[in-house]
Amino acid sequence: MGTTPTLTAAPFETASTPPRTGATSSPGRIAWRRFRRDRAGTVSAYIVLLFFAAAIAAPLIAKVYGKDPYTTYGQNQPGLLNQFGFPVAPNGGVSGDFWFGVEPQLGRDVFTLLLYGIRNSLLIATVTTLLVTALGIVVGVTAGYLGGRIDSLVGRIVDILLAFPSTLFFIAMWPVMISILVPPDENTPTWLTVVSLISVMTAFGWAPIARLLRGEVLALREREFVEAAKVTGASPARIVFRELLPNLWTPVLIQATLALPMYVTTEAALAFLGVGLSDPTPDWGVMIQRGAQVYQSDITYMLFPGLSMVVFVIAFNLLGDSVRDALDPKTRR
Numbered sequence: 001m002g003t004t005p006t007l008t009a010a011p012f013e014t015a016s017t018p019p020r021t022g023a024t025s026s027p028g029r030i031a032w033r034r035f036r037r038d039r040a041g042t043v044s045a046y047i048v049l050l051f052f053a054a055a056i057a058a059p060l061i062a063k064v065y066g067k068d069p070y071t072t073y074g075q076n077q078p079g080l081l082n083q084f085g086f087p088v089a090p091n092g093g094v095s096g097d098f099w100f101g102v103e104p105q106l107g108r109d110v111f112t113l114l115l116y117g118i119r120n121s122l123l124i125a126t127v128t129t130l131l132v133t134a135l136g137i138v139v140g141v142t143a144g145y146l147g148g149r150i151d152s153l154v155g156r157i158v159d160i161l162l163a164f165p166s167t168l169f170f171i172a173m174w175p176v177m178i179s180i181l182v183p184p185d186e187n188t189p190t191w192l193t194v195v196s197l198i199s200v201m202t203a204f205g206w207a208p209i210a211r212l213l214r215g216e217v218l219a220l221r222e223r224e225f226v227e228a229a230k231v232t233g234a235s236p237a238r239i240v241f242r243e244l245l246p247n248l249w250t251p252v253l254i255q256a257t258l259a260l261p262m263y264v265t266t267e268a269a270l271a272f273l274g275v276g277l278s279d280p281t282p283d284w285g286v287m288i289q290r291g292a293q294v295y296q297s298d299i300t301y302m303l304f305p306g307l308s309m310v311v312f313v314i315a316f317n318l319l320g321d322s323v324r325d326a327l328d329p330k331t332r333r
Helices: 026-035 039-056 058-065 110-146 148-163 166-181 192-206 205-219 225-230 236-247 249-272 285-294 298-329
Strands: none
Touching: 026 039, 026 225, 026 298, 039 058, 039 110, 039 298, 110 148, 110 192, 110 205, 110 236, 110 249, 110 285, 110 298, 166 192, 166 236, 192 205, 192 249, 205 236, 225 236, 225 298, 236 249, 236 285, 249 285, 249 298, 285 298
């Protein structure tokens, strides 16, 4: 008689057996993994961080480098500038002592000028972005949640601001405002120029994000979780902070990442037109304006601020696109 083969019972999973798939990730972790897989977004993030690190550490870098953006080295050291005020050495005077060369006419160090120019431009753009975002959140959420006459009033103000040529207004009103605030025999303080730039760009810049958040709140306030909060007796402040705002951080973050490079270029454009920061204060726009005057004889001086601004704006825009795609995968093509 043949032996009966022994059958081995296959392992089986009981109700208590943990699932083999990984635990469900939070939306934040999912967005972070999606962002890390975006090569362009990751590289752009490193470039943006490099610019901000250089801006924050500009005084330390200049101290280690051994130069500052205000000393006229070309006039103090013979052999740097020729009789026409242009660098003697080729490529704008680039050398081991002057990494990015020297400025035509005055002979200041271009490397430290660029460092402090990035520092000032990013400071103005970052503060403006924070203020615009905060004001846009307050106005947009308030108008969308309260509705009625307040919503109608805010809507009309937003329409006016979006249609108003803010740059032309600032160019026209800048001399008038300075003549009122500063006596004719005194120079305009740098802090006043910075405050004026931030104030004007904030006053005209909050409207787009306010309109966006108003529409989001109008849709959210009719959702079940908001109605449930009202039924339980939650106060309007609790509904706004606990129910509405957590659902608005995605559009807020996306708008902020797209707004900052816009304010960098706006501030530089105003400085280029002569109604923002002015020489001798280091600034991206001031350097480009100065470079436009001497580019036919020394294009190197204009190359460094122009190229660095293009790299920063492109990198930040790519970073904003990557953040948008990571937070809202439906937008990915």
